[in-house]
Amino acid sequence: MISAAVRPFALALFRGQADPPPVRTGRLTAPRAPRWLAVLLPFQRVHLALVADLVLAYVLFVGTLSESGSWNEESPLPVNDGLLPLPALTVALPLMLRDRLPLAAWRTVLALIPAYLFVVGALRPAEDMSMPYTMPFIVTYTLVLYSVAVRCARPITFAVWVVSVLxxxxxxxxxxxxxxxxxxxxxxxxxxxxxxxxxxxxxxxxERRTQLALGAQLVLEERARIARELHDVVAHHMSVIAIQAEAVPMKAAGDAAQLEAGLAEIRTLSLEALTELRQVLGVLRDEEGRSDTAPQPGLDRVDELVANARTTGLTVRVERSGSLDGLPPAVGLSAYRIVQESLSNAMRHAPGAAVTLALTRDGDRLRLRIANGPGTAPAGAPGAGQGLVGMRERASLLGGTFQAGPVAGGGYEVAATLPVAAAEVPS
Known part of the structure; x- marks a missing residue:
């Protein structure tokens, strides 16, 4: 208990340290010296508050020294001339220290105040002794106390206040x-x-942490977007290529012409996959987010998806209602990817099934419905479920709805509604 009470005084008088000086701002900093003058200066930038302290210290030193000399000449009992600088040092030296070492400046005042009071008390005229402190001393001590309060912890500041009052x-x-x-x-x-x-x-x-967190969130969102695009592109095209590679030899049955045509189809699908991958990865190569690749696909390329799906054995019927032209790029891309992923899932999980693809423009809404019946061949290995997550995220980003699930008879249905008038969302 006693040590806790004494500790602030020990810190104030002996061991305590003040906080570092604040970061200098341009408002109180003199401009840089010209290049030709910089070699003559020990520093190129000067803080004006520090200059003001030095100027004030010089003025108080000269004024106090002159006043002490005048008092000594008029005093009936003059003191040794070697003691005359002591009051001047008491008011000037702490001002020179207070910017960098405020506690040291205060301790300097305490150390010099006995000599200051001795010389001033011996020399000062009796009519001026109503208060033992001169105005320069009051100015210096006030500025030093302000620096201590600004730069030191509360216990140290409290101890300085107590010592000053005592x-x-x-x-x-x-x-x-x-x-x-x-x-x-x-x-x-x-x-x-x-x-x-x-x-x-x-x-x-x-604010800095918030900016960092926001930047990290944007990075995660961008990674999720790229991962979603890559999943849609790779899952669809690789599914088609895998099924084609398995079906072509069986269909060719030794016919070289059919085998060559099937391999050409696989090559075409591979080139399409590479083209879309370049479009997705192009943004990663561009530091400013620009890309000179072709535009992202939209519903105008649905027929290509349908044709690819039919080559794998699916029977796809397309139903269109309303005008599908003039859709915002984000809506068109999201609709394209949802159809692409739905057809890829049908290829993997219901080979040979009949699929109904319905595209309906209803005012400011685009409705998608992709339903397939049971497959006619064994299904492939189950996926990780990222396709459904990606389709749901795409619809959610545009403010739309998404539903997916099995239907009676062993089929599966995907239904999505996308607002056509939705705000543009980065794809």
């Missing part, structure tokens, strides 16, 4: 009340500035 009581109890008011107001003002600076620093740090 010192005033010991030196001159008559001037203690007004001195206590001056010291208290100065320390409270400095401490309030410290709190505001701390709050501002915390706010800046929170």
């Amino acid at each position: 010192a005033m009581w010991i030196i001159d109890s008559a001037s203690m009340p007004i001195g206590t008011v001056v010291v208290t107001v100065t320390i409270l003002f400095g401490y309030n500035v410290r709190i505001r600076r701390s709050a501002t620093a915390r706010l800046v740090e929170e």
Whole structure:
């Protein structure tokens, strides 16, 4: 208990350290020196507040030294001339230290104040002794206290306040009340500035963390978008290529012409897959997000998907209703990918099935329905379920709805509604 009470005083008087000086802003900083003058200067940028402290220290030093000399000449009991600089050092040296070392500046005042009071008390005229402190000393001590309150922790600041009040009581109890008011107001003002600076620093740090978190979120969203695109492209084309590679030899039955035609079809599908992959990965190669690849696919290319699906053995019937032209790029791409993924799922899980693809434009809504019956061949291995997640995310990003699930008779149905007038969403 006692050590906890004594510790702030030990820190204030001996071991404590102040916070580092605040970061200098351009508002209080002199401009850089010209290049030809920079070689003559020890520094190229000067903080104006530090210059003001040095100028004030010089003015107070010269003024106090001159005043002490005048008093010594008029005093009936002059002191040794070697003691005359002591009051001047007491008011000037702490000002030179307070910017970098505020606690050291305060300790310097405490160390020099006995010599200051001795010389001033011996030389100062009796009519001026109503208060033992001169105006330069009051200015210096007030500025030093302000620096301590701004740059030191609360326990140290409190200890400095207590020591200052006790010192005033010991030196001159008559001037203690007004001195206590001056010291208290100065320390409270400095401490309030410290709190505001701390709050501002915390706010800046929170804003920095928020920006970092936002940047990380954008990166994750971009990764998810790219992963979704890659999944749709690879899953569809690889499914078609795999089924074709298995079916072509069986259909050819040794016929070289049919085998060659089937392999050409596989090559065409592979080139289409590579083209779409280049479109997706093009944005990764462009630092500014631009890409000179072809536009992303839309519903105008649904017939290509249908043709690819039919080559794998699916029977696809397409139903169109309403005008499908003029769709926003984000809506067209999302609709294309949903149809692509749905047909890929039908190829893998219901080979040879009959599929109904319905595209309906209903005012400001685009409705998609892809339904397939049971397959006529064994289904492939189940996937990881990322396709359904991707389709649901695409619909959700546009403010639409998505539903998928089995239907009676062993088939499966995917239904999505996309707002045509939705705000443009990055694909």
